[in-house]
Amino acid sequence: MNGYVELTNGQVALAGLLILFNGAISIGLRLQMEPSLLLASVRTTVQLLLVGLVLEWVFRLERWYVVLAIGAMMTLIAGLTAAGRNQRRYPGIWLNTVISIWASAWIVTSFALLAVMRDTEPWYDPQYAIPLLGMVLGNTLNGISVGLNTFTEALVTRRDQVEAQLAMGASRWEAALAPIQHAVRTGMIPIINSMMIVGIVSLPGMMTGQILAGMAPVEAVKYQVVIMFLVASATSLGTVSVVLLSFLRLFSNDHQFLHGKIK
Amino acid sequence: MKNTKAMRHSGPSAELEAKGLHRLAGERVLLDNISLSVHGGDRIAIVGPTGSGKSLLLRSLAMLDPIDAGEVQWRGESVHGRDIPRFRSQVIYLQQRPALVEGTVEENLRQPYFLRAHRDKHFDRERVSRLLSSLGRGDSFLSQHQRDLSGGESQLTALLRAVQLDPAILLLDEPTAALDSDSTAMVERLVIDWLSEMPSDRATVWVTHDDEQSRRISNAMLQIHDGKLSKDVHERIR
Structure with a gap:
């Protein structure tokens, strides 16, 4: 299980041919999705290549x-992005989502780097810090958004x-508790669901990637378990934090529901 | 107090007093420096055209909406912050559309006792039965699910939920506007019965569109127009 098959540009392009099936379906059913398919394929390639180049530069520095x-x-x-996905807006929503995702993802990723993977040298080793943060952010974003x-x-x-x-005398907390819960x-439901089925219905992308890159499956699984725990805790922290910050924006100290703020 | 100085007071001091309530929406004045006081024994009707600020005034008295200037006092003390839930347990606002929680009528009636402001009280089933029986309703009403209630029955439940808590003042925001005449009569009956238990201690402020109703349920009338309480329009009609 050592090493991995290094892909040539031609092999990547060959995989890209599979998108032609999607194009054929679009033409056959007159979905008119060919331009979107083309754009999406080009964006996938270009965005990921750019990330690869940036990561190589960061790893080197x-x-x-x-x-x-x-x-x-x-x-x-x-x-x-989390705030942008929300169908409703209120003043301060951007700040709330940024604070929530920042606090939850960074606390959890720091814990992973400094306590769980304490052998990394230096502690900010980009090979670990950036992918871990990226995984945590992607999932926390979903939790916060939902x-x-x-x-x-x-x-x-x-x-x-x-x-x-x-009106009957509930405090703002008592009145908002049911919507908060x-x-x-x-x-939190999506991450709990994915923890329930992981390994049975789905093989997570990160673990699959590590196995493809030559890592022993059991070692890859250990990483995946750690990631699942990180993601679950960051999602909980982020979701609770954004809901509580929103609660503070939308209910005044005088126990008033400021419904007019929600657009 | 400039708008209400002609109003006679039945008690030594106002229970609920609004001083200079002012509310703006951009340039538009929604409430224009309104002052009024409510004493035990008062049955005040607030009338006025649609959009004149009746509901907003009532909500402001319950401190449910922020105001730009002015204050609300309860028994001589300015009300704000942490005092508000306790204040609202004494001055209960009832909205036009009854808002019940999932469950039976009895579950709805029990629900407020979980709130901190009412924890020193307890649900009194016998008393509720008596109230229901005075309205010609049996105990089976308590086990009906809120989904199966008519509009009138829902409003009756919301009103029962409020009066069983023994507030000093009820602020009623067109509670019968969407009801038929039988349901309206039942809601009025319940309010009058509740007032008659302690006639000089309890008070109502009732927003209505209906002139006939305002005569039936009030002993004083205030008219509001473009956010202003009109001078000298309140009258003792009983």
């Missing part, structure tokens, strides 16, 4: 501030119930 800068940029984009969407939607659809609670639960 091995400077802590470059790793942090790359990590910060990834986190910022993830935070903005949690935030569920929370704002629940507040809009249950506005009468929330206000009826407040609903949002956090919904945000």
Whole structure:
């Protein structure tokens, strides 16, 4: 199980031919998706090649501030994407998603680098820090996005119930508790589901990649288990954090539901 | 107090007092420096055209909406922050559309006792039965699911949920606007029965479009127009 088959550009291009099937389906069923397919294929190739080049440069430099800068940029984009996916907006939503994803992903990734994989030298070794952060960010983004969407939607659809609670003497926390619980639960369901079926229904991409690259399957599995735990905890932290920050924006200290802020 | 100085007060001091409530939406004035006081024994009707600020005034009295200026006092003390849930347990606002939680009528009636502001009280099934029986309803009503209730029955449940908590003041925001005459009569009956238990201690502020209703349920009337309470329009009609 040593080494891996190094792919030539021609072999990558050969795999790209498979997209022609999609094109044929699109033409056959008159889906008119050929331009999108072409664009998506080109973007996949170009974006990943660029990432590869950037990572090679970062790995070669091995400077802590470059790793942090790359990590910060990834986190910022993830935070903005999480807010952008939300169907509803309120003032401060961008800041809330960025803070939530930043805090949760960085706490968990730091724990992984400094405590779990403490043999990495230096601690910011980009070979570990950047892929780990990337995996955590990608999944946390989903949790935050789902949690935030569920929370704002629940507040809009249950506005009468929330206000009826407040009107009878509920504190803002008591009035918002049901939507908070609903949002956090919904945000965490996907990661719990994927933890349930991992290895049975699906083989995670990271583990598959490591096995293809020549790592012993059991070693690859250990990495995957660690990743699943990191992702689960970061998703929980991120979801709880974005829902609580949203709660503080949308309920005043005077126990008022500021429903007018949600657009 | 400029808008209500002609109003006679039945108690020594106001229970609920709004001072200079002002609310803006951009340039538009929604509530224009409104002051009024509510005492035990008051049955106030607030009337006015659609969009005049009736509901907003009532919600502001319950401090459910932020205001740009002014304050609400309860028994002489300014209300804000952590005092508000306790204040709202005494001054309950009832919305036009009843908002019930999933479950039976009884589960809805029990629900407020889980709130911190009502933890020192407990659900009194006998009392609720008595209230229901005075409205010609049996105990079987308690086991009905909220999904199966008519609009009138839902509003009755929401009102029962509020009055069983023994507030001092009920702020009623057109509670019968969407109801038929029988349901309206039942809701009015329940409010009048509740008031008659402690007539000089309890009060209602009732927003209505219906002139006939305002005469039936009030002993004082205030008119609001473009966010202003009109002077000298309140009258003792009983």
